[in-house]
Structures are given as structure tokens and as C-alpha cells.
Amino acid sequence: MKRFFVILLLFFVVFSFYAKEKKQVVISVNGKRIGITTIMKRNMPFVSSREICNALGGHFYFNPKNMKLELKFNSGKLKFTARNQFVVQTIKNIVSVFQLPLSTLQIKNDVFIPLLYSKKYLTAASNKYFNIELSDKHNEIIATIASEPISEFDIFSLQTEEKFNGTQLVFNTTKPVYKFSRSIINNQLIITIASAKIDPHILDNFKPTGFIKSAELIPLNRGTYQFTFKLKSGYAGADIFYDEESSSLLVSIQNKSVQPKEINFADEISRWQFDAIVIDAGHGGKDPGARGVTGINEKDINLSIALKLGKLVEKYLPSVKVYYTRTTDKFVELYKRGKFANDVNGKLFISIHCNSLRKKPSKTRGFETYLLRPGKTDDAIKIAEYENSVIELEDNPHKYQTLTNENFILVSMAHAAYMRYSEKFSEILTQKLSSRISIPSRGIKQAGFYVLVGASMPGILFETGFLSNKKDEAYLKSKSGQNKIASAMFEAIKSYKSYYENAIKSEL
Secondary structure, three states, X not given: OHHHHHHHHHHHHHHHHHHHHEEEEEEEEOOEEEEEEEEEEOOEEEEEHHHHHHHOOOEEEEEOOOOEEEEEOOOOEEEEEOXXXXXXXXXXXXXXXXXXOOOOEEEOOEEEEEHHHHHHHHHHHHOOOEEEEEEEEOOEEEEEEOXXXXXXXXXXXXXXXXXXXXXXXXXXXXXXXXXXXXXXXXXXXXXXXXXXXXXXXXXXXXXXXXXXXXXXXEEEEOOEEEXXXXXXXXXEEEEEEEEOOOOEEEEEEEEHHHOOOOOOOOOOHHHHOOOEEEEEEOOEOOEOOOEOOOOOEHHHHHHHHHHHHHHHHHHHOOOOEEEEOOOOOOOOOHHHHHHHHHHOOOOEXXXXXXXXXXXXXXXXXXXXEEEEOOOOOHHHHHHHHHHHHHXXXXXXXXXXXXXXXXXXXXXXXXHHHHHHHHHHHXXXXXXXXXXXXXXXXXXXXXXXXXXXXXXXXXXXXEEEEEOOOHHHXXXXXXXXXXXXHHHHHHHHHHHHHHHHHHHHHHHO
């Protein structure tokens, strides 16, 4: 009887939680309202992929063995996996893999997807664009689906959104648009688009926001159009580019008040001399990192290589001060690593890690160098997801912002002054390692690592090899292997120092 009451109590706790968190997305199709089962998590609506598929006129297939749900439409199909961040999109036999900022949810035999982040993929696959009203009404979130397919025009809709760092215009497209230009004259942003068919009613429901006062569309000649946006004061400039992932032409109008200060090398010459590096041994303490084929912990290899590298710099480059984020087996939160690097005014940040696959042993081997940019490959995204997962061990994991495209715009702005130096060091490092160690190179890649976000200086995340591979693991845990890696990394730092100092002189 006691066990029964405990179970009953748990049921009411869980039920009251979901009742509190539950809202409903209502989809309007030609005036007909269709309720979609919705769960709110992190203030984000997650919707039943089965129900939204039906509302969009598609069909679905569910595989209960691996919890995959495939949505099929006339224009394409999408595949979502429960408790996973990846969506597989197939359109005209072209298969693409994208990463959602949040993992999907599993609720019984259904996969619940984050609606706002999944909208562009649903639009592309169903060929039915829908607009989402974020303002709640009677505990509802209203989504309106276009009654007609969107393929009649190359650019079929325009949205404007006010962001933390400015205002964003989103031209939704049905095909790539590459012929465009932008200029700002007398507080007017002029966007000219050529070789594209634009919906003449695209501004009918346009709502100015942020820096935009008003908008006007003028057809210039066949296939060429001009948008004129009157701007409010306070903007710093505007950029335009075509984003293939979202099939959108994006225009960002930057806020002057949040622009990063330009580096003035003439003000403090000594401030920019290459006099300090920060070596970050990944993981540590209660976070062992990856585990090798023979059971060795990644955190131990990372620390050993970091200390060996630091000693070489201290001995042969005495003018360069070496700072370590850790010199012992202790846990250091990701944000503290970047903050520490900034506090000591580092000129280069190197985060040392080891890679691994779930399958052990595996044939995959090699070292990789990562830059801080949105991940473009499935493997890169998975590695970033794994390295970032350490925040779950921290006392306050909620302080980290999700690395969405919007936040990457902010990160890119902050790191723009350092990116060419990060790229150059990556090139030198790859070259030195390739000629000095027996672990093969897997190239220079890009992904979103929180540890790199915090360090305001040139920096890379270096994956020394795969602990899930017997050859790589044997090399990485041996003293000779670690010495050769540290030596090659030191040679890269020495060559980079010469490049950096010459580059700084040319800036003055």
C-alpha cells in the first residue's frame, strides 16, 4: 500500500509538471484551426512531428527500434531521431544533415521537435511556408500555413526580427539567390536583387521593426528589383549574404552600441607583442573525458602533453610567458578557462584534447585542428556536442547560451579580428605535425566550442588523435609520442610567433 501511494504521488508530481509546462500550438490552414500537441521546455515549444506532418499534408513512417520518424512530403522528406540534435533532409535526391540547437524529445511513440528551429526544414520539405506568431493567446501559439505552394516565386516572403546585436531581414527563397548588392545612402538601406522572381505582394504584411522605419519595393527592369528601407539612427552598417542552410537571403543591420571596438595597434604597441600563450589541458578532475581502448583517460594525456609543450616554450622562448588553465588533475569550468586566458592577456589560446568514437576499437584515426565557426559536417558537430557536454557537470550549466546561428553572429563579430591569426596558426600546426609525428592529419575543421567562445584572442581546439584507435592510443599514451607531439606544437608556435610579429608590424 505504501508503494502504491509513492507511485501515485510521483504520478501527480509529473502530471502537474507537464500540465504547467504544456501549451498548444494551433495551426491555421485556410481558416481551419488544427491543434498540435505541444510541450514547453526551456521556454521553447516542442511539437508532435506526427501531428505537424499531418497538418502540412504529409505522411510519416516511424521506426520504433531506433526511434526515428520520417516525414514525407511531395517536395522532400525529413528524418528526426528521438533525443538527438540532427535532422536529415532529402530534397530532389540531395541529402543534407543539419544540427538543431536543442535535441528532440521522445514522448511515447512520437518525436517532439523544437518548432522554431525546425520551421525552415519543414518549409523546405513541404513547400508550404508558415508564419509563427510568438505572442501567446489563450495559452496558444498560432502558426499560419500558406494556402498555396511557395514555389511560384524565387523570393516569396520577407521577415524582420529585432536581435540583441541589431535588426535582421530574412528573404525566404525557393532557389539560391547570388546576384545582390547593398548600399546605405542618406539613412536608406538599398538592397538590389537581380535574376530573381519576387512576389509583388511581399511587403503587404511587412511590419517594420528595430532600425527599419518603412520599406518600399521598386521593379527596375526584368528580373531586377530594388528594396529601399528607411533607417532609424543608431546603426553601424549592414551586411548581406545568402545562407544555403536556411535557403534565405539574410541582411543584418548592426547596432552601433554593441559593435566590438576596433583594435588600434598604434595605441599600445607593447600590448600586442607575442609575450603570452595559454595552454588549456581539456577535461580534468571529475570529468575524465574520453576513455581509450585500454582504459586510459583523455584528461591525463591532455595534461601531460600540455605540460611538455609549456616546458619547451619556457626553455626556448623565454620572452613568452606560459599560462596553464590547469597543471593538476582538477575540474575547471569552461567559462573560467576563457576568462583566465583574457585576464592574463594571452596572445594565443591552445586547447588540447583527444578524440574518440563509441565503437572501440575503431579504424578511424588522425589529428584535427578546429576553428571557432558553426559546424558544417556531421562529425564536427558531434565532436563539438561532446566537448560542450562537460557543462552538465558544472554547478550552473544554464549560464551558457545555446550556440544558435544568431549567437554565432555575435561570436563571429567578437572574434573577427582574431580569425585570420587562428587560421594561420592552424595551417602552421597542421604542417609541422604532419612532418613530425606518425598520426595522420584529418585537416582543419570548424565547429562551435564553448571553450573557444570565451577566449578573446586567436585560438584553436586541437584533437591529438583517436583513443578509440589502437595505434593512435598507443602513440598518445607513450612518452615518446607525447614528446614528439609537444615538440611539433612548439615548432608551430615558434613559426607562428614570427608570422604574428611581422603581421603586427605591418599593421602599425
